[in-house]
Amino acid sequence: MSRKQIVLGAYFPGVNHDTVWSDPASGSHIDFASFEHWARTAERGKLDLLFLAEGLRIRTRGEDFFDQDVVGRPDTFTVLASLAAVTSHIGLAGTINSTFNEPYELARKFATLDVLSGGRAAWNVVTSSDAPTGENFRRGGYLGHHQRYERAGETLTAVRALWDSWGSDAVVADPSSGTFLRDGHVGDFAVHGNQFDIAGRFTVPRGPQGHPVILQAGESPAGRDFAAANADAIFSRYQKFDEARAFYDDVKARVAKAGRDPGEVRILPSAAVVLGDTEAEARERHAEIHDRQVDPWTAIVLAEMVWNRDLSAYDPDGPVPDVEPTPEAPTWIRGRAPLTQDAHATATSWREIAEARGLSLRETVKHVFDRAVFVGTPEHVADEIDRYVQADACDGFILGSHVSPTGLDEIVDRVVPILADRGVFRTDYEAGTLRENLGLAPPARFGERRPTGSAAVAS
Amino acid sequence: MPRPPQGQLLVVSLGHGDEPYRLAARGADVLCVTPHDVDEARGIVERVREIEAEVERHDEASAATRGPLEPLRVLADLVVLLAPTQDEADERLARLDAIDPLTSDAAVLATTPSALADLLVAWQEAGLDGYRLRPAVLPTDLDRIVDGLVPALQQRGAFRTAYVGSTLRERFGLPRPTSRYATAGSSA
Ligand SMILES: Cc1cc2nc3c(=O)[nH]c(=O)nc-3n(C[C@H](O)[C@H](O)[C@H](O)COP(=O)(O)O)c2cc1C
Numbered sequence: 001m002s003r004k005q006i007v008l009g010a011y012f013p014g015v016n017h018d019t020v021w022s023d024p025a026s027g028s029h030i031d032f033a034s035f036e037h038w039a040r041t042a043e044r045g046k047l048d049l050l051f052l053a054e055g056l057r058i059r060t061r062g063e064d065f066f067d068q069d070v071v072g073r074p075d076t077f078t079v080l081a082s083l084a085a086v087t088s089h090i091g092l093a094g095t096i097n098s099t100f101n102e103p104y105e106l107a108r109k110f111a112t113l114d115v116l117s118g119g120r121a122a123w124n125v126v127t128s129s130d131a132p133t134g135e136n137f138r139r140g141g142y143l144g145h146h147q148r149y150e151r152a153g154e155t156l157t158a159v160r161a162l163w164d165s166w167g168s169d170a171v172v173a174d175p176s177s178g179t180f181l182r183d184g185h186v187g188d189f190a191v192h193g194n195q196f197d198i199a200g201r202f203t204v205p206r207g208p209q210g211h212p213v214i215l216q217a218g219e220s221p222a223g224r225d226f227a228a229a230n231a232d233a234i235f236s237r238y239q240k241f242d243e244a245r246a247f248y249d250d251v252k253a254r255v256a257k258a259g260r261d262p263g264e265v266r267i268l269p270s271a272a273v274v275l276g277d278t279e280a281e282a283r284e285r286h287a288e289i290h291d292r293q294v295d296p297w298t299a300i301v302l303a304e305m306v307w308n309r310d311l312s313a314y315d316p317d318g319p320v321p322d323v324e325p326t327p328e329a330p331t332w333i334r335g336r337a338p339l340t341q342d343a344h345a346t347a348t349s350w351r352e353i354a355e356a357r358g359l360s361l362r363e364t365v366k367h368v369f370d371r372a373v374f375v376g377t378p379e380h381v382a383d384e385i386d387r388y389v390q391a392d393a394c395d396g397f398i399l400g401s402h403v404s405p406t407g408l409d410e411i412v413d414r415v416v417p418i419l420a421d422r423g424v425f426r427t428d429y430e431a432g433t434l435r436e437n438l439g440l441a442p443p444a445r446f447g448e449r450r451p452t453g454s455a456a457v458a459s
Numbered sequence: 460m461p462r463p464p465q466g467q468l469l470v471v472s473l474g475h476g477d478e479p480y481r482l483a484a485r486g487a488d489v490l491c492v493t494p495h496d497v498d499e500a501r502g503i504v505e506r507v508r509e510i511e512a513e514v515e516r517h518d519e520a521s522a523a524t525r526g527p528l529e530p531l532r533v534l535a536d537l538v539v540l541l542a543p544t545q546d547e548a549d550e551r552l553a554r555l556d557a558i559d560p561l562t563s564d565a566a567v568l569a570t571t572p573s574a575l576a577d578l579l580v581a582w583q584e585a586g587l588d589g590y591r592l593r594p595a596v597l598p599t600d601l602d603r604i605v606d607g608l609v610p611a612l613q614q615r616g617a618f619r620t621a622y623v624g625s626t627l628r629e630r631f632g633l634p635r636p637t638s639r640y641a642t643a644g645s646s647a
Contacts, residue, residue, distance in 0.1 A: 030461065075460075178558075
């Protein structure tokens, strides 16, 4: 049996404690030069896609600014468009929420990115986690969890209807007959559902991919079902082998249940990489980095994410707090994706870990938040990546490191070539569009303009 | 996002009468207008200055720290169609008109690069700060603006030969506004 080809993306070091901004090697996380370096490096490695996360609320802790992490993040569309100009093959994936955006604007922006980049746009659909983010927007934090996914589904249906509203052959531009458009219905759309009642004419011609690639990130059953029904790929944080396998099986079963071929949906966990010339050197380097990622104060704050209350009176070198979490209280740390769906269960498991291993609070947090899944020599890391993929724990990874923007360099220079040598990763881009490079089928209605008024999504 | 390099981005608006002039006077940095000759340009600029004086240009939060706002920079919008000779310019315009008459809110000037350079210099006397040129045909007229008009203006000492300053505000001679949230001791 032939070996699976690995999908590889690159994340930009995030707005969280994993990014060690105080590292002497760290550059700006906002300047174009940083994004450009990162993008060119990823393309040099022939990676499939660049991946940007999104956060629309500055983090606060209680009433205070939460500034031990990197703070601030520029607009995804603008960054990706600027990167389209300095790259030519790599995919450009943006995390954009479906809760606070309108389908018309989303369709327009992603179609434009697809046109400008020659077919490299991808949308990571998220529903965004918190009401505080909603306060930035006209309707505020008005959607409960269930409705957020209803809206996500209707948004995607509407956006796809808009992307289909121009046929591939809509533009004739024939000077001899003076005809610009093939027919008078180009761009017509009408979408009615519980969340939307919109109709009009769409302005952007169909992009090279027909539909930009759809990614999803969200772990609840509703999120998994949404992905199973709609996504081309899933961004996950299940990085340990067993949990990754379990997630893979769960999602692929949902994909089949949704009436799709399980092979159509790629599962891509994020993975941080720490390299060394020897295993011992890599482990030592990782220990140093991890010590800076989870410093004593960060350990308290991460525990507060679970407990949803002020734990500053607790000693990070003391035991895991014995007080109970208060998930029902007003959100203590705002603007950060929740770490758990069940605070009490998570607190209990932390206490168990601490007890079983004799760990302090900080050591427990370090144990739980060990995001650097791949630590070792380049050969070892390549082995591990290949093992996960061939054993169906995932279909590839979105890789990164704790340093922006140069952290990716050694991964591209030392790990990726080993995978290419083994024949499990490309040595050059196969095709022009991201969809083609990922081996995805063209969208079902490719090139076909749907009849007006048929895009009803009401359930 | 941290405060961007310009502090406040350049705000440009197009106006064809008192109401939009008033809007611009309240909040814009640059106003584009559509005169059809130098006398109309002079009239428009005078009217804009009157309205600026009338409107208390309030940018409430920053007024206290920043003092009076800069006067609006007034640019004339012009549709330009260029050719090496006047006859060729007339011919090009006639050809376009035959397909679909070229109409615009702005004046349409079919002329040569050097005649256009003379006209732009002459209209400045009406109090205009500059022009926003709309090439009639892309890329033809943009090429002719860059390769013909710009050197002609440079010869007349009326246009830069290199960029000075890096931000767009600097190009318009506009300062970086102080942040309304700046406090003593913090940088703006
Ligand atoms: C791996 C992963 C990455 C995510 N990245 C983002 C992000 O960058 N921006 C964001 O607003 N939400 C992000 N989310 C959260 C999503 O908004 C998700 O929709 C939210 O968690 C609520 O859905 P859920 O209950 O199904 O997880 C992410 C979630 C996961 C699991």
